[in-house]
Amino acid sequence: MGETLAGTGTLVRLGLRRDRWLLSLWILGFAAMAGSSASAGAGLFPDVASRIAAAETINATASMVALFGRVYDPTSLGALSMIKYTAFMTAVLAVLMVFVTIRHTRADEESGQLELLSGGRLGRNAPLAAALVISFGASLVLGLASGGALAATGLPAAGSFAFGLGWAATGMAFSAVAGLGAQLTTSARAATGLGVIVIAITYVLRAVGDLAQPGPSALSWLSPIGWNQQIRAYAGDNWWVLFLPLALCAALVPVTFFLRARRDLGAGLGEQRPGPAHGSLQGVWDLAVRLQFRMLAAWAVAVVLFGVVIGSLAGNVSQFLTSPNSQDLMKKLGGAQALTDAFMAAEIAIMGILAAAYGLGAVNHLRSEETAGHTEALLGTATTRARWATSHYVAALGGVALLMLLTGLSVGVGAGLALHDGSQVGRITLASLAQIPAAWVITSMALAIFGWAPRLTTAVWGLLVVFIALGEFGVLWNAPQWLMDLSPFQHSPLLPVGSGGVVSLVALIVTACVLAALGYAGWSRRDLTA
Amino acid sequence: MTNVVEMTGVVKRFGKVTALDGLDLTVAQGEVHGFLGPNGAGKSTTLRLLLGMLRSDGGSLQVLGLDPWRNVATLHRRLAYVPGDVALWPNLTGGEVIDLLGRLQGGQDPARRDDLLKMFDLDPTKKARAYSKGNRQKVALIAALATDAEVFLLDEPTSGLDPLMEDAFRGCVRELREQGRTVLLSSHILSEAEALSDRLSIIRAGKVVETGPLQQLRHLTRTSVTADVTTVPQGLELLTGVHDVVVAGQRISAQVEPSGLAPLMQALTAAGLHTLTSQPPTLEDLFLRHYGTNTTKAPAGAATSNPGHSNHG
Numbered sequence: 001m002g003e004t005l006a007g008t009g010t011l012v013r014l015g016l017r018r019d020r021w022l023l024s025l026w027i028l029g030f031a032a033m034a035g036s037s038a039s040a041g042a043g044l045f046p047d048v049a050s051r052i053a054a055a056e057t058i059n060a061t062a063s064m065v066a067l068f069g070r071v072y073d074p075t076s077l078g079a080l081s082m083i084k085y086t087a088f089m090t091a092v093l094a095v096l097m098v099f100v101t102i103r104h105t106r107a108d109e110e111s112g113q114l115e116l117l118s119g120g121r122l123g124r125n126a127p128l129a130a131a132l133v134i135s136f137g138a139s140l141v142l143g144l145a146s147g148g149a150l151a152a153t154g155l156p157a158a159g160s161f162a163f164g165l166g167w168a169a170t171g172m173a174f175s176a177v178a179g180l181g182a183q184l185t186t187s188a189r190a191a192t193g194l195g196v197i198v199i200a201i202t203y204v205l206r207a208v209g210d211l212a213q214p215g216p217s218a219l220s221w222l223s224p225i226g227w228n229q230q231i232r233a234y235a236g237d238n239w240w241v242l243f244l245p246l247a248l249c250a251a252l253v254p255v256t257f258f259l260r261a262r263r264d265l266g267a268g269l270g271e272q273r274p275g276p277a278h279g280s281l282q283g284v285w286d287l288a289v290r291l292q293f294r295m296l297a298a299w300a301v302a303v304v305l306f307g308v309v310i311g312s313l314a315g316n317v318s319q320f321l322t323s324p325n326s327q328d329l330m331k332k333l334g335g336a337q338a339l340t341d342a343f344m345a346a347e348i349a350i351m352g353i354l355a356a357a358y359g360l361g362a363v364n365h366l367r368s369e370e371t372a373g374h375t376e377a378l379l380g381t382a383t384t385r386a387r388w389a390t391s392h393y394v395a396a397l398g399g400v401a402l403l404m405l406l407t408g409l410s411v412g413v414g415a416g417l418a419l420h421d422g423s424q425v426g427r428i429t430l431a432s433l434a435q436i437p438a439a440w441v442i443t444s445m446a447l448a449i450f451g452w453a454p455r456l457t458t459a460v461w462g463l464l465v466v467f468i469a470l471g472e473f474g475v476l477w478n479a480p481q482w483l484m485d486l487s488p489f490q491h492s493p494l495l496p497v498g499s500g501g502v503v504s505l506v507a508l509i510v511t512a513c514v515l516a517a518l519g520y521a522g523w524s525r526r527d528l529t530a
Numbered sequence: 531m532t533n534v535v536e537m538t539g540v541v542k543r544f545g546k547v548t549a550l551d552g553l554d555l556t557v558a559q560g561e562v563h564g565f566l567g568p569n570g571a572g573k574s575t576t577l578r579l580l581l582g583m584l585r586s587d588g589g590s591l592q593v594l595g596l597d598p599w600r601n602v603a604t605l606h607r608r609l610a611y612v613p614g615d616v617a618l619w620p621n622l623t624g625g626e627v628i629d630l631l632g633r634l635q636g637g638q639d640p641a642r643r644d645d646l647l648k649m650f651d652l653d654p655t656k657k658a659r660a661y662s663k664g665n666r667q668k669v670a671l672i673a674a675l676a677t678d679a680e681v682f683l684l685d686e687p688t689s690g691l692d693p694l695m696e697d698a699f700r701g702c703v704r705e706l707r708e709q710g711r712t713v714l715l716s717s718h719i720l721s722e723a724e725a726l727s728d729r730l731s732i733i734r735a736g737k738v739v740e741t742g743p744l745q746q747l748r749h750l751t752r753t754s755v756t757a758d759v760t761t762v763p764q765g766l767e768l769l770t771g772v773h774d775v776v777v778a779g780q781r782i783s784a785q786v787e788p789s790g791l792a793p794l795m796q797a798l799t800a801a802g803l804h805t806l807t808s809q810p811p812t813l814e815d816l817f818l819r820h821y822g823t824n825t826t827k828a829p830a831g832a833a834t835s836n837p838g839h840s841n842h843g
Contacts, residue, residue, distance in 0.1 A: 110620070186659065187620065266659070274655035279626030283633060291619070373617030377670065379583055380611030380683075381634035384603045527544075528583040 004261075007122035011130035015104050019134070026096055027142045030167070033469075034085060035149035040476050041081025042153065048075050055080050062313065062339075063346035066207040069229045070216075078155045078234025082163060084472060090228050091203050092465070093142070093167055094174035097135050098195030101178035104131035107188035109266055118265060128179060128260055132253065135175035143168025159234035165242055166231040173224045173245035174199065176252040183259040186268040189368075193298055200302055202226070204309055211313060224248065284383055288391035291369075292362050296399045299358050303351065303403050304410045310347045311414020314340050314424070340419075344411065344428060345494040351407040352435030352492060353468055355400045359443030360460055362396035366450050367457040371530055379528065389523055393447050393516065400439045408432025431495035437508035441488035442467075444515035451522025454529055534559050534594055534681055534712040535580060541588035542575055542736075549575045551736040552589065557714050557729075562707050564727030565716040568817070572736040573716040574614050577685050580714075581611055594681065607636045610674035614685035614716070616666040618658035624669045625654030631673035638676040646672040649698050664690035675702055682706060682713045688722060700726060720817065732817075752785040754809045755794065760802030769793045 016023070045051045055074035058064045069087045073079045105128055108114040114127055147164025151157045174195065181194040202223035209220030210229070220226035227244045231237070263269060281287050366389060369375050378388055408429030416424040446460045467487035474484040484490055491508055493501025535557035542550040550572050557563040567573050578584045579591060582598035582605070591598065596605045618627050632638030647654055650668045658666065667690045674682060688696045703726050706713055717723045723730060724744065731741040740747060752773065758780050766782065767775040771790020776783050786794055798806070 274653075275623035275626065275657055277623065277625040277654040279622070279629035281622075281626060281630045281633075283630075287619075287630060290622075373613065373615055374619060376578075376583065376613050377617070377631060378634060379602070380581055380606065380613065381631055382603050382606040382636050383634045525585065527585055528578065 004123040004125040005129055006126060007117075007120065008126040008129045008133070011104075011117070011122070011126055012133050015130055015134045019100065019103075023100070023134075023138050027138065027145055030089075030093065030142050031145040031149040033089070034082070034146040034163075035153055037085060037473070037476065038078070038081050038150050038153040038155055040478075041077060044476070045077060045080060051075055051077060051080050058083060061343075062211060063343040065210050066310070066313070066343070067346065067350070069206070069210050071235070072232045073235030076159075076234045078150070078159045078163070079232070081155075082150075082233065084476075086163075086166075086229050086233075087203070087206060087225050088472070090167060090170050090225055091199055093139075093171055094199045094225070095196060097139060097171045097175045098178040098181075098192060098199070100138060101131050101135045101175045102182055102188050102191045102195065104134060105179060105182035106185065106191045109182075110186070110188050115265065125257055125260060128182075128256065131182075132175060132179055135178075136172050136249075139168045139171030139175060142171060156234065158237050162231055162237040162239060162242075163233035166228045166233060169242050169245035170224055170228045173248045176249045176256070180252050180256045180259070183256055183263065184269050186266070190294070193295055197298060197302055199225075200306070204306055208309060208313070284378060284388050284391040285395075287378075288365070288395040291365060292392070292395050292399060295361070296358070296402070299399075299403055300406055303354075303406050306351070307407050307410025308414040310344070311411040311416075311424075311428070312418045314344060314415035315418035340415075341495045344415065345431065348407065348411065348428070348432050348435060348495060349489065349492065351411075351432070352404065352439055353464075353471075353489060355403040355407070355435065356439035356442035356489075357464060358403055359396045359400040359439050360446045360464060362399055363393060363443050363446035363450065364457050364460070365392050365396075366447070367454055370454065370528065373530065376528060385524055386520060389447070389450075389520065393443070393519075396443050396446075397440055400443055401433075401436050404432050404436050404439070405429070427496060431493075434493045434501060434505060437505050437512065438488040438492040440512040441508055441515065444512040444519065447519030448515045448522065449519075451519035451524075451526070454526070532559050533557065535563075535592070535714060537576070537580075537589065537591040539589035540576075540579065540586050540591050542572075542579060542584060543587050549736055550579070550586075553733070553736060554738055555731055555741070557712060559712055560707070560710045561728040562703060562713040562715060562726050564723030564730040565714055565733065566718065566720070566723050566730055566817075567716075567733035568718055571733045573718075573733060574685055575736075576733070577611070577614075577683050577714070577716060580683060581606070581609075608679060609681040609683060610635060610677045610679035611683045612667075612670045612674045612685060612687050614689070616663075616670040618661070618666055618669060620659035621657060623655055623657055624652060624661060624665070627658060627669050628654065628673045628676070631670075632676055635673075635677045635679070638673070639678065643672065643676040646675055646702075649702075650695055662690070664692065664695065667691055668695070671699065671702075675706075680711055682711065682715075684713065684715045686717055686719075687715065688717075688719065696722070752787050753791065754783070755786050755791075756781065756783040756807045757798050758782075758804040758806075759798060760804070763797050763801045766794070766797060769797065 045054060052074045055071035058068070058080075059070050059074075067088060068083050071079050071083055108117075108127065117127075143164040143166070144161075145164070146167055147161040150160035150163060177198050178191070178195040181191045181198075182188075185191045185194060202225050205223040206216070206220045206226035206229065209217045209223070209226060212219070216226065216230065220230065224245055227241055231239075231241045259269065281290060366375075369378075369392075375388065379385065408431065409425065411432065412425035412428035415428060416422050442460075442464060445463065446457065449457055449460050467489060470479060470484050470487045471489050488508055488511070491504040493504065533556045535555060537553055537555040540550050540553045540555075541548070553572065553576060555565075555576065565573055565576070575584065579586055580593050580598055582600075582602045585599055593605055594608055598605055618624075622630070628638075628643060632643070650672060652665060652668045652672065656665075658669070661669065667687070671684075671687060674684070688699055691699060700722075703713055703715070707728075713726075715723065715726060727744065729741065729743050730747060731738045732747075733739070759782060760780070762777055762780065762782065766772060766784065769790055770793070771787035772784050772794050773787075773790075774783075774785045782798070784794065
């Protein structure tokens with residue numbers, strides 16, 4: 001054991017040195033977000049009556065339950081204030097931990113950095129062990145810091161640390177999932193994609209499970225994100241649930257080390273097969289499509305599955321509202337159709353954000369190709385800069401559009417079947433297509449950053465998170481309207497799409513064009529950098 | 531004869547670091563031009579400027595009479611490039627990459643491609659992630675050599691190749707010269723540049739410090755002389771043009787400038803000369819002079835008696 005783990009400590013120090021800003025910022029960010037949300041909640045819901053009213057509204061609104069889950073104790077300030085952080089931000093945290101874990105496992109292996117280090121006194125299992133130590137440790141520190149921040153706002157300490165440790169344990173569980181994924185694929189991109197898909201599936205599982213009456217059903221208990229909700233911090237503090245994610249770690253980590261021991265450095269589980277001796281790629285367009293295809297295919301499958309599930313829930317939405325109170329609310333909101341629409345609109349808006357994330361990732365191929373040195377080989381031929389950049393940019397735009405089309409069709413078909421109403425397909429698809437321009441703005445923003453500040457291309461993800469946070473929490477934070485209007489998603493028309501949205505759609509497309517033009521201008525005048 | 535590459539006073543800065551500091555370089559049509567310098571001297575930066583991948587901060591540069599920054603597509607149809615550090619898409623096969631680069635270049639000769647694959651002994655069905663450094667280098671070389679470009683910009687093209695493959699590569703370069711094509715070959719491998727180049731430019735710290743045909747550079751430098759004598763004469767190191775005198779028993783070795791050869795021979799003959807070996811200066815000597823680096827060949831004291839190149843000639 002000592003032989004295969006030799007050098008783990010050195011690698012942990014190296015990893016912490018490389019990630020010192022990234023990890024500190026994320027930990028501080030999460031703790032600050034939790035604390036500020038708790039204090040905002042105290043101001044918003046000063047007495048028990050206001051809490052009960054808010055909690056019942058959330059629990060009675062299917063889109064809220066699907067997105068955030070339920071408030072398990074309507075009188076609890078903590079449970080109500082942290083509802084958006086229990087599932088949604090936990091998924092964001094899980095993505096972060098997947099990213100950190102892959103960065104120190106498969107990414108280093110793929111880039112050859114690990115080969116350089118492996119020449120030294122370094123055990124075979126040391127890189128994996130070090131990556132897990134870093135991501136487990138970061139999860140724990142993040143959880144404890146957030147628990148402390150919550151307790152500091154005056155919320156009950158037990159609930160605060162139950163919440164914080166819930167984050168920590170969930171972060172660990174997804175780090176373990178990522179560590180396993182890193183053994184299966186040969187590229188960091190594929191490994192990250194695998195992790196994100198697992199997160200998406202667990203998120204949907206718990207959404208469906210939470211919507212069951214009376215929720216949660218067994219499906220919620222199949223999902224690590226569901227477990228985090230079932231800890232029910234501030235609403236009973238089920239400490240024992242913390243053992244579920246830890247047990248998952250205890251199960252996955254040995255399997256991961258076992259798989260690592262079976263394979264060569266740099267290899268995945270599959271064996272290398274010879275490929276064609278002659279290439280059919282005709283140019284940069286084919287190449288861009290080839291490089292983006294796998295990712296797009298995986299996203300397309302996920303989107304269709306998600307869409308059908310969400311669509312099929314359409315029939316259930318108004319059934320939630322059984323109490324006289326909520327029946328009343330329903331009437332005020334415009335009847336069953338309006339409620340179903342609001343639910344669908346919220347889900348489609350989320351899909352729009354996810355499609356934007358896809359577009360952002362796809363455009364960032366430009367930067368990863370550049371740093372990998374591939375661009376140098378291509379630009380050494382008769383390919384122009386503009387042509388090469390266009391290949392990835394247009395492929396990204398097309399991918400975004402395809403994903404939203406698939407979203408619309410799958411949600412529409414699901415809803416049409418559930419409501420026995422074929423006309424749903426058309427109007428839901430239209431609403432889904434209306435999300436494309438906002439996603440294109442994000443895609444084009446990535447191109448602009450690539451043109452002017454290539455080293456900051458990954459920071460666009462941060463900007464996307466800010467936009468999402470503004471949309472989700474802006475009102476809660478009392479953010480000024482102009483700030484919230486900066487987010488392109490704020491301007492996407494929602495279901496039912498009327499003619500009123502055309503102006504903002506045109507404005508979004510113009511914005512995307514301006515950003516793209518800016519990106520091309522920057523790219524055409526900067527040096528190729530590594 | 532027209533010049534294919536013309537660089538005058540080219541400056542390139544990366545932030546505060548000046549990579550090229552007024553670089554002058556001309557490559558005539560149809561010649562193989564060796565571009566020699568140690569790591570970090572600015573060889574790759576120069577080539578990337580010539581390809582329009584970097585933008586110059588001063589001076590003028592032209593390739594085939596075109597501005598490489600503005601006329602990328604026109605220019606690149608006529609030139610081929612092999613990067614110093616070849617990075618390939620890990621999930622494409624070597625064959626796919628060669629074909630892709632060839633098509634982007636504007637077409638390659640399929641028969642020539644297959645010949646080159648045989649000559650360099652490369653399996654085109656392997657995925658690029660399975661290639662060694664040398665094999666990745668071969669992929670880029672084959673892709674470039676299979677085109678009918680007029681100008682070849684090769685950045686340390688043999689790094690990672692074994693001697694057999696280096697030989698095949700040299701054959702290819704000679705063939706290119708016979709066909710009247712122009713080759714700019716950057717290298718820190720002296721024997722390679724020496725064997726292939728018509729003319730050489732030596733770059734040091736972002737400046738070309740010497741340029742010309744090999745013979746011209748050779749006569750500027752010293753000859754390495756080793757002699758066995760009966761009685762070791764005194765004061766050899768005081769002769770003008772004689773440097774780094776080392777006496778080991780009856781054996782004397784020294785580095786001699788052309789002007790110092792005659793007086794040294796007289797002194798050695800008078801001392802009872804048995805055996806004499808004199809070697810023409812290798813490019814290693816050129817390097818030693820230009821970069822002032824001490825190796826085992828030159829004793830530690832040599833640096834002080836090693837004036838700048840302007841004092842020679």
